[in-house]
Amino acid sequence: MAGRPESLDSNVYCIADLIEFCNKKVSRTTSEYIAGGAMDMITVAENCASFDRYRLVPRVMKDVRHVDPSSKCWGSQTSMPLGFSPTGLHGVAHPHRELGVSRAAAKVGVPMCLSSWANSSIEDVVTQGDGSGIPYAMQLSVVEDPDANLYTIRKAEAAGAKALWITCDLPILGRRLNEYKNQFSIPEGLTVPNLPPDVDFRASSQDSRMGYDRGMTWEKVNWFKSHTRMQVWLKGIMHPEDALLAIDAGADGIIVSNHGGRQLDGIPSTLEALPGVVRAVNGRVPVHFDGGIRRGTDIFKALALGADFCFVGRIALWGLGYNGEDGVRLALQLLYDEFLATMTMVGVNSVEEIGPQHVARVLSDGSLISLADKSRPVSKL
Numbered sequence: 433m434a435g436r437p438e439s440l441d442s443n444v445y446c447i448a449d450l451i452e453f454c455n456k457k458v459s460r461t462t463s464e465y466i467a468g469g470a471m472d473m474i475t476v477a478e479n480c481a482s483f484d485r486y487r488l489v490p491r492v493m494k495d496v497r498h499v500d501p502s503s504k505c506w507g508s509q510t511s512m513p514l515g516f517s518p519t520g521l522h523g524v525a526h527p528h529r530e531l532g533v534s535r536a537a538a539k540v541g542v543p544m545c546l547s548s549w550a551n552s553s554i555e556d557v558v559t560q561g562d563g564s565g566i567p568y569a570m571q572l573s574v575v576e577d578p579d580a581n582l583y584t585i586r587k588a589e590a591a592g593a594k595a596l597w598i599t600c601d602l603p604i605l606g607r608r609l610n611e612y613k614n615q616f617s618i619p620e621g622l623t624v625p626n627l628p629p630d631v632d633f634r635a636s637s638q639d640s641r642m643g644y645d646r647g648m649t650w651e652k653v654n655w656f657k658s659h660t661r662m663q664v665w666l667k668g669i670m671h672p673e674d675a676l677l678a679i680d681a682g683a684d685g686i687i688v689s690n691h692g693g694r695q696l697d698g699i700p701s702t703l704e705a706l707p708g709v710v711r712a713v714n715g716r717v718p719v720h721f722d723g724g725i726r727r728g729t730d731i732f733k734a735l736a737l738g739a740d741f742c743f744v745g746r747i748a749l750w751g752l753g754y755n756g757e758d759g760v761r762l763a764l765q766l767l768y769d770e771f772l773a774t775m776t777m778v779g780v781n782s783v784e785e786i787g788p789q790h791v792a793r794v795l796s797d798g799s800l801i802s803l804a805d806k807s808r809p810v811s812k813l
């Protein structure tokens with residue numbers, strides 16, 4: 433068909449297809465581990481549904497011969513404003529685990545943050561991207577024992593990770609009902625090599641090197657800042673006042689995230705939380721975003737609402753489950769193509785140009801209100 437780019441795969445044409453075909457290949461326990469969240473999963477659903485409460489506002493005749501979707505993350509150039517948020521246990525989805533995700537990210541030119549509950553070591557993950565120039569970060573689920581935290585930090589520094597993501601919304605594990613019902617556990621043969629080697633990660637006992645630190649406060653951010661040369665980013669910021677406290681605490685950046693709806697159910701979607709945080713931060717530190725992104729238009733909408741960069745979590749696992757490294761690469765290529773097509777048809781040539789003028793909010797009566805000028809309905813622009 434004239435003008436239609438070649439298909440990348442004979443089954444999967446978008447992330448919704450990827451989910452469907454991944455689920456045909458992996459066990460129910462695995463598919464529910466990936467898609468699941470806390471309790472009734474209201475927040476899981478809202479993270480995606482919120483994107484549909486915005487419409488794109490395109491402009492035509494904008495000379496879009498040279499649209500450039502490239503961006504920057506942690507000081508490095510990336511092919512688009514999208515990367516991988518940390519998701520634990522990639523080994524349950526495919527034997528390529530985090531190494532395959534890293535190779536796919538490197539091939540498409542996007543950054544990757546590794547979970548402290550990864551099944552691959554940060555050194556091996558970073559090595560897969562050698563020569564690509566993509567940046568890596570290490571996520572830390574903070575535990576009570578400072579030496580155990582330092583173990584992960586030192587490994588990440590030695591591997592060349594640029595940023596440390598401290599997960600702030602994890603004083604305890606969220607109540608994920610699927611994991612209870614399926615008696616989900618780390619399969620035999622998989623290890624968690626970024627935790628100290630003598631930690632029994634299969635035990636549920638309160639080992640202070642593994643038990644989450646419920647005593648986390650803003651003051652402790654300073655301790656992390658003074659114990660690493662990596663940038664320190666705080667993940668899980670949803671409240672504008674917490675964003676201000678994060679800046680006061682010295683965060684190099686924040687990630688608006690609700691852990692993909694896996695922690696406290698019934699809280700707002702990240703897209704709903706984003707504008708308030710962006711307003712409070714007012715450009716003092718970068719604001720990154722994750723939660724519910726499944727399409728190129730979703731990336732565009734999050735940027736239009738003020739995010740500087742976007743991340744996806746589950747898509748790495750769905751890609752692996754469908755077809756290992758190639759499945760992850762396919763997912764990234766689809767999102768790249770969709771995002772580029774969105775920029776082109778909305779009529780913007782660079783990521784910096786994307787702003788509130790490009791989205792309108794759907795009100796409860798179905799009418800649209802411009803975000804650039806809230807007093808004006810789109811019909812009166």
Ligand SMILES: Cc1cc2nc3c(=O)[nH]c(=O)nc-3n(C[C@H](O)[C@H](O)[C@H](O)COP(=O)(O)O)c2cc1C
Pocket residue numbers: 465466467479517518519520547548549571573599667689690691692693694722723724725743744745746747749
């Ligand atoms: C299976 C799974 C495991 C996750 N593991 C971690 C983790 O180890 N540390 C962390 O900070 N966030 C973790 N997250 C949350 C992600 O980093 C991210 O915030 C979330 O997945 C974004 O939503 P999305 O999946 O809709 O893109 C996990 C999410 C999923 C789905």
